[in-house]
Each structure stands twice: as C-alpha cells, then as structure tokens.
Amino acid sequence: MSNTKETTYTRKDFTSDQAVRWCPGCGDYSILAQTQKVFPDLGRKKEDFVFVSGIGCSSRFPYYMDTFGFHTIHGRAPAVASGVKLANPDLSVWVVTGDGDALSIGGNHTIHMLRRNIDLNVMLFNNRIYGLTKGQYSPTSEVGKVTKSTPMGSLDAPFNPLSLALGAGATFVSRTLDKESKHMQDIITQSYKHRGTSFIEIYQNCNIFNDGAFSSLTDRDTKSDTVLLLEDGQPMVFGAEKNKAIRLDGNVPKVFEIGDKLTIDDALVHDKKDYVIASLLANMTYNPDFPEPLGVFYAIDMPTYEDLMVDQIEDAIKKKPKGSVQQLLDSGDNWVVK
Amino acid sequence: MSHATQQVDEVVIRFAGDSGDGMQLTGGRFTDTTAIVGNDLSTLPDFPAEIRAPAGSLAGVSAFQIKFSSKDIHTPGDTPDVLVAMNPAALQVHQKEVKPGGTIICNANAFTPKNLKLAGYESNPLEDKTLDDYFTVYAIEMGKMVSLACEGLDLSSKIVDRSKNLYALGLLFWIYDRPLQPTKDWLEVKFGKKPELVEANVRSLEAGYNFGDTTEIFTTRYKVDKANLPPGKYRNVIGNNALSMGLAAAAEKSKLGMFFGGYPITPASDILHTLSAWKHLGIKTFQAEDEIAGITSVIGAAFTGNLGVTATSGPGIALKSEAMGLAVIAELPLVVINVQRGGPSTGLPTKTEQSDLLQAMYCRNGEAPLPVLASSTPGDCFFAAYEACRIAVKYMTPVVLLTDGYLANGSEPWQIPALKDLPDFKVKFADKSNISDGQFMAYLRNKDTLARPWAIPGSKGLEHRIGGIEKEDVTGNVNYDPDNHHHMVKTRAQKVENIANEFGPTEIFGKKSGDLLILSWGGTMGACRSAAEALQGEKLKVSHLNLRWINPFPNDLGEILIKFKNILIPEINNGQLIKMIRAEYLVDAKGLNLVRGKPISSADIQESVKKLIG
Numbered sequence: 001m002s003n004t005k006e007t008t009y010t011r012k013d014f015t016s017d018q019a020v021r022w023c024p025g026c027g028d029y030s031i032l033a034q035t036q037k038v039f040p041d042l043g044r045k046k047e048d049f050v051f052v053s054g055i056g057c058s059s060r061f062p063y064y065m066d067t068f069g070f071h072t073i074h075g076r077a078p079a080v081a082s083g084v085k086l087a088n089p090d091l092s093v094w095v096v097t098g099d100g101d102a103l104s105i106g107g108n109h110t111i112h113m114l115r116r117n118i119d120l121n122v123m124l125f126n127n128r129i130y131g132l133t134k135g136q137y138s139p140t141s142e143v144g145k146v147t148k149s150t151p152m153g154s155l156d157a158p159f160n161p162l163s164l165a166l167g168a169g170a171t172f173v174s175r176t177l178d179k180e181s182k183h184m185q186d187i188i189t190q191s192y193k194h195r196g197t198s199f200i201e202i203y204q205n206c207n208i209f210n211d212g213a214f215s216s217l218t219d220r221d222t223k224s225d226t227v228l229l230l231e232d233g234q235p236m237v238f239g240a241e242k243n244k245a246i247r248l249d250g251n252v253p254k255v256f257e258i259g260d261k262l263t264i265d266d267a268l269v270h271d272k273k274d275y276v277i278a279s280l281l282a283n284m285t286y287n288p289d290f291p292e293p294l295g296v297f298y299a300i301d302m303p304t305y306e307d308l309m310v311d312q313i314e315d316a317i318k319k320k321p322k323g324s325v326q327q328l329l330d331s332g333d334n335w336v337v338k
Numbered sequence: 339m340s341h342a343t344q345q346v347d348e349v350v351i352r353f354a355g356d357s358g359d360g361m362q363l364t365g366g367r368f369t370d371t372t373a374i375v376g377n378d379l380s381t382l383p384d385f386p387a388e389i390r391a392p393a394g395s396l397a398g399v400s401a402f403q404i405k406f407s408s409k410d411i412h413t414p415g416d417t418p419d420v421l422v423a424m425n426p427a428a429l430q431v432h433q434k435e436v437k438p439g440g441t442i443i444c445n446a447n448a449f450t451p452k453n454l455k456l457a458g459y460e461s462n463p464l465e466d467k468t469l470d471d472y473f474t475v476y477a478i479e480m481g482k483m484v485s486l487a488c489e490g491l492d493l494s495s496k497i498v499d500r501s502k503n504l505y506a507l508g509l510l511f512w513i514y515d516r517p518l519q520p521t522k523d524w525l526e527v528k529f530g531k532k533p534e535l536v537e538a539n540v541r542s543l544e545a546g547y548n549f550g551d552t553t554e555i556f557t558t559r560y561k562v563d564k565a566n567l568p569p570g571k572y573r574n575v576i577g578n579n580a581l582s583m584g585l586a587a588a589a590e591k592s593k594l595g596m597f598f599g600g601y602p603i604t605p606a607s608d609i610l611h612t613l614s615a616w617k618h619l620g621i622k623t624f625q626a627e628d629e630i631a632g633i634t635s636v637i638g639a640a641f642t643g644n645l646g647v648t649a650t651s652g653p654g655i656a657l658k659s660e661a662m663g664l665a666v667i668a669e670l671p672l673v674v675i676n677v678q679r680g681g682p683s684t685g686l687p688t689k690t691e692q693s694d695l696l697q698a699m700y701c702r703n704g705e706a707p708l709p710v711l712a713s714s715t716p717g718d719c720f721f722a723a724y725e726a727c728r729i730a731v732k733y734m735t736p737v738v739l740l741t742d743g744y745l746a747n748g749s750e751p752w753q754i755p756a757l758k759d760l761p762d763f764k765v766k767f768a769d770k771s772n773i774s775d776g777q778f779m780a781y782l783r784n785k786d787t788l789a790r791p792w793a794i795p796g797s798k799g800l801e802h803r804i805g806g807i808e809k810e811d812v813t814g815n816v817n818y819d820p821d822n823h824h825h826m827v828k829t830r831a832q833k834v835e836n837i838a839n840e841f842g843p844t845e846i847f848g849k850k851s852g853d854l855l856i857l858s859w860g861g862t863m864g865a866c867r868s869a870a871e872a873l874q875g876e877k878l879k880v881s882h883l884n885l886r887w888i889n890p891f892p893n894d895l896g897e898i899l900i901k902f903k904n905i906l907i908p909e910i911n912n913g914q915l916i917k918m919i920r921a922e923y924l925v926d927a928k929g930l931n932l933v934r935g936k937p938i939s940s941a942d943i944q945e946s947v948k949k950l951i952g
Contacts, residue, residue, distance in 0.1 A: 071805025079631035083638025316617035
C-alpha cells in the first residue's frame, strides 16, 4: 500500500507556486486554507493525492494545491475523477466543484457518481450564484432571485444538494461553512476517512455577486439561533443559551424551547446511520422555521465500486488463469493453409 | 441418388427472413463452416433497427449475405446467386437484387394469405409463376418438414418451428458440399443445457441436408475449391471482435493497464461487450452514464497511466467532441473509436456510412488537430486498433479510429498474427530524470516526436497540474500570452504532422502512373480493389490506393496523385475525403458518392471509372 507517508509534511508542501487569483474576500480562500491545513495530517503520501475539477471559480482550486491536479471541462469532473480512481484505486481522489458545475451542467455525472459509491471526496462550493460568468442565478439560487439573466426574478425552484445526494444513494453526506474553519477541517478529515463517495456541501460566500447569502449563519449575533451543529449520538440542540431543540411530532420535525413542559429528553438524537433523520435534516434548508444543520448528516458503510470491480477481475483470473492475448487470438475454429 | 457436381469459383448467398427467423445466426454458421473448408469469404449482415418489427412486415426483414470463393476476394458481393427467403416479405425486399438466372429458395409454409398481404403481394408468387421466367424457384415446406423431423420431442410446435432456419442451413450445406459437424458442435455448446433444443436443431439441420441428398429436386451440387491464401493459421473474424483483440494486444505489448469507458450504442456496443468478457486479462470496462462520461472517464484513466479507449457511433461522437478537445490540449493518449453509421442525428442506426470523416477532422472548437486513421477490412480492424494505441501513446495525443457498420459486423478469414511480430510498443513514464531545478516540466517535449512526458499520479516529485486552459510550453503552467498561444497551436499541429514520418512509402495497387487512380479510405477499400483488379484485367491503366491515415496524409501522397490523369474517390458520403484532397493538393479529383446505407459495389466503381476514361 502506498498510503503511508515517509516524511512529515507542512502546509507549505501542499501549496503550489501559482498565484491565487480569486477575488479578495472570496470564501474560496478559507476552503483552500483549511484543506492545506488538514492534508499534512492525513498520513498519506503527497504524490497519491489527485484533485479534479470542472469549470467555475471553485474549479481553479487544483492549480493552488501542490498535488496532482486536473482542471477539466464544465460538469465532467465526477466522470474524470471516476476514471482516475478506477485506473488506480490506491490514489486519494478529490473532486472540487460548484453549484453550477455539479448540479446544472454536470448533474447527471454527480448523481451517477454518488450511486456507484466510488471512493471519491467531493467538495461542492455552494455560493448559490454563477461567479465566473459574472452573476447569473444558479440551480441553488432561491426563487425570485434577481440577477443579470433574471431581471424580474428567477422562476425555478432550487435544488437541495443534500436531498439530491441522499436520493442518489450517497453514503456520506455533510455540510460545512467557509467561515467555520475548525468545523470544515473536521468534515474534510471525516470525508477522507470515509470509504465510498463523500459529499461535502460547503456554503461559500461570493462577495462580488451574492454577498451575504449566508450571513445569518455567520454573523455573531444570529448564528447560534440559525445553525444546528450536528453531533452523532447527541440531541439536536441549538441557540445561544442551548435552549432550543428539534423534536418529532409524529413524523413532523418541530423546533421547541427546552423548559418545564418539554425537556432535553424530548429532543431528537442525531444518528448518522439513519436515512430518515438525514432526510429530515436536509429538508430544513430553505425553510425559515428551522436552523441550518451543519455537520455529517449521513454516513454508512457500503462496498465501493472499485473494490467490487477489482474482485470481479480477480475472480475472472482465478476461473481463467490470466492468459496471453495470443491464446485469445488462437481461440475459435482454426485451420491451417500450407 | 447421384447428382452432378459443378465446379464454380465463387458464390454469393443471401439469407433473408423475419427478424425472428434467425437469419444472422444462420449466416454466421454458414460463414464459420465456409471458413473451415478453406474458402476466402466476405460477409454483410443487414438487419433492421427495430428489435422485432411486426412479424411478416417489410420493415422486419433481416438479411445476411456471404460471398465465398476459391480466389482472393475483397467484398461480400454485389448480387446474390442464391436467395433464401423465409417469408414473402423477405422475397419482396430482396428478390430484385438476385442475379438473373439465379436461384430462390423459399419456405412455402410462410406464404400464407396474411403474410402475402403484409408483403404487398396480390397473388402468391410461388404459384402465379411470375418469377419462373427469371429465376429457378424452389418452394419447400420447411415449417412442415421440421415439424415432422421433430416428432416425439417434448417441445411446443412454436419452438420446433423456430428451427426451420437450421433446415435451410442444412439444405445449403448440402448444395455447397459443406460438413454439418461444426454446426452440431456449436449447437451443443450454445444449447447444451437444453438437450431437447439441441436435438430439435440437429434434426432440422439433418432434415434439410437429407432433403437435398434424397430428392430429385436439386440436380446439381456445387464445389468451390479452397482459396489460395498465404500459408499460415487462420480463423474467421468479425470486425468489432478483431478490433477488441487489437486493443487487448496493445495493452499486453505495452504492459499498460487497459481502461475502456463507453455507453451502449449501435453498432459500437459489441466492443464494450467483448472487452467486458475479458476481465481475466485484467481489462477494466466501465459502462458510463452517458457518452460524455464514457470519454471523460477514459481521460481520467489516461491521466493516471492507463491505455484509455472509448468507442461510439452516430450521435455519440458529437457528444464526445468537447472532451476530445480537452484531451488535445492536455496532450493525453487515448483512442476514440467511431463505428460510423448512417446519419444525421439518429439516422440509420444499423446501416453503414462513411459520413463522419470531416467530423473526426474538424468537429472540435478551436484549433484541435488529432490523428485520424481508418481500418479497411474486418480483419484489418485488429491492426488499425493496435496502431491507434501505439501512436496515441508515442505522441501523447488522442487518436480517432474510424470503422463502420459494414466492417464492424462483417467477417472474413484472418491469418492469425503472432503478438511477437507486432510493432514494438514500449512505454516509459516520466520519472525523476524529468525534474530540472526542482520542478517537473510537464510540457518539456521529446525533440523528435514533440510528445510531452507522461507523469502519472503516485510518482514522487512529479506532482503537476494540467487542464483545459492554454498552457505555457515546457512548464505547462496556465498562460494567456498571445505568442505562447500561437506557438502552442503550431506545436500541436506539428506533432500530428510528425506522425507521417513513421509511414513507409505508400503502397499502390497497380502502376505508379496511369489514366486513373482510385483513391479510397476505410470500408470501401474492398470494392475499390475488386474494381481495380477487374479494370486492370481489361487492360485499363487504373491503379488503386487505400489510405490508412487520413490525418496526417502520407508525405508522398502529393507526388503520387499528380502522376495520374484522373482521380476517383468513391465514398459512402456526400464527398468528404474529396474535399480534403482537393484543398490539400489542388487536384481535380472526382467523387463517386452513393449514400444508401450499404457498401458501394465494385460494379458501381467500374462504371464510374469507364465514364471518366472509357
């Protein structure tokens, strides 16, 4: 195995010599910084990492990581990354994408990557806007979004990326936020450790075309009431005073105040192996009655596509000892002309 | 019973029937047996796009043509000597192409009022004698015969009736003096788990054979001597299968892992099917979610050091165009196979055409040249596939290999090559020696080929980034400098041009100068060669040149072309190679463009030549 490193790395080892060219103040800087912070500690040789991206601001990411990197074409990063991983399952392969890249032009590849459960780590930078093309609405923009291409407001309902991932059969579904450095580092590490496709939605502020999209989740004054930090096996509690919680009323999730009538024991306990809970949590997005959950929504162990693929090949070789192509050419009905 | 035996040089048989009548299987069995007895042969399957059109309808007719000979032949034949028609629709569709004086053998039981009406006959042609002035017609109650032959078997009458194609096959085997045993062995393997089914088919096969032998109906048997093929070991191959073997051979010789990514599409799917059955060779196949993921997964595998291959047909190649551009600028080796079919759009999915040449050449955005080659016979698909892989890796470029529906499904006897005799295919990945001043130079090129180094993930110290944005030469860094872009456009083009330095002198069939040169590419090669042979036999000063590579053209092509007074370019398209030849060499080439979903015939070409120089 090539996944044990020989040397101790620092952040610098993962920093390429290319100047970073995102707009000053962009949320992408933090994502790059957290990634470079975490990678030295993952315990893997640097040459085994591959970053694959599509098109968009986020997709410039591979140029700034001093690993193998491939900046491909719009929407196709999941397919290219699948090829990388299947060609050499020993590599640690990362997909960097955005809401337009992964959910609009590349939507088909995204869902099929997830259902196959190839061991890829997907970082979806969701800023709910098209940045590189200068400000059109995206498939995660809220209805009525006024942009250059929708002067009277957008008409179509947005995708909920985590519901989509769950529906497509993802085995690791999570969300973090550009300004939550430590949280993001933890999610990146957990994603790395998960075998199978790991899906991370990263709420990322585009300060040029959609500034403040997540400000209620990042402002000191509001964030304790608007963010629900998920911890596996812990009750779903939030609020500055830790006095609010989520409970189930029948099948319906509700926010309640912890007090005499309802206590913390009534709160729903997070179980990352529970698909129904994950779905309920994912549906809190775009819903003003609920806080936005951050953390690991769902994580289960399932066989990976590449393991199954390698098993089939080994099986086939066992049954039909690996021959030469010459035997193949010679097979069938032959005759000799003298 | 004694029958006269007549010696003939070549025979063309067409089996035609309903989609459910098993005509492809019948043709396939006749082909394999004919190969074993040592004739040269060429086949042409012709089936409808519908899986099962309504029974008895004209749309549902499926056919298989084989030409076999004691001589070296190049085409599946123009007009059949014998038509086997399993129902009225098959007779209606194919009868007009039978040679005057030819033989028609029909399954009389299928000529019911309902089937006759479906085929558009007002009266039964087997009874009204309308065909008898032109052909020798045999109306045989095949359905009834197999039912009698299979009496006592525990099978439904419907299942028994399905074996009537074996009856027709048995009869043809008798007429052309071919052994039954290979077919019996094949049935044993195919239906071994259902002994009753094997028995029914064997009985029908023998009943057909014995019918010829014991009745007085057929007065003559025909003998076609072994063809005088070069010494060696032979087998019969179908184009798509030969192509798959060529890919496998390339993987073995290069010691590269093979990754095939593709999406099912007619008629390319058989390549995916074939390779997916060869897991014991370590071949990885990936049925992607669409055509785009088919090629982009291959690009990922190529970046990772695998021999990457994708295959498609028709509209599939349009969907892959953007990704091909990425492979051009990323300078990664992969092979894109296009089994051409009738277009535009869905077009004629099961019919052959040569209409994607200009798309292969020019379909990408920007200046994105890549090498294009074509295979010319079913067996040649093996060598073309091997060559495509070798060039892709040597020059670090995507390569387009053009075949077509006729080559893909057609078959011919094939002298089995020895792997050790194939061209050398050594691969060297980049290593630490490619690092200078502590940096790996991803676009530092080989001086002879202009290929860049192939540095694969997992190689220590070679971490680098590539992508679809213009590169600075040598370093591979993103670069928007005008002069660098101009330089890279020229460099990528020159790299493709350099491939021509690999070619030996271009082979010409016939004299190096004369009144007319037939210039061909791809699947029309056989018909052009046959035409040239016939015309040379008539003392006409005609030569033939078939192009293996269309991009780049051979270095000596221009000098060859000017030595002929006329140039004729037959193509199954509306004139594509001819545009390239006229533009490149400023010669007044003439086209023969017949776009009917089937091969151009040798007779068509001969006629065109005579119009030009007769």
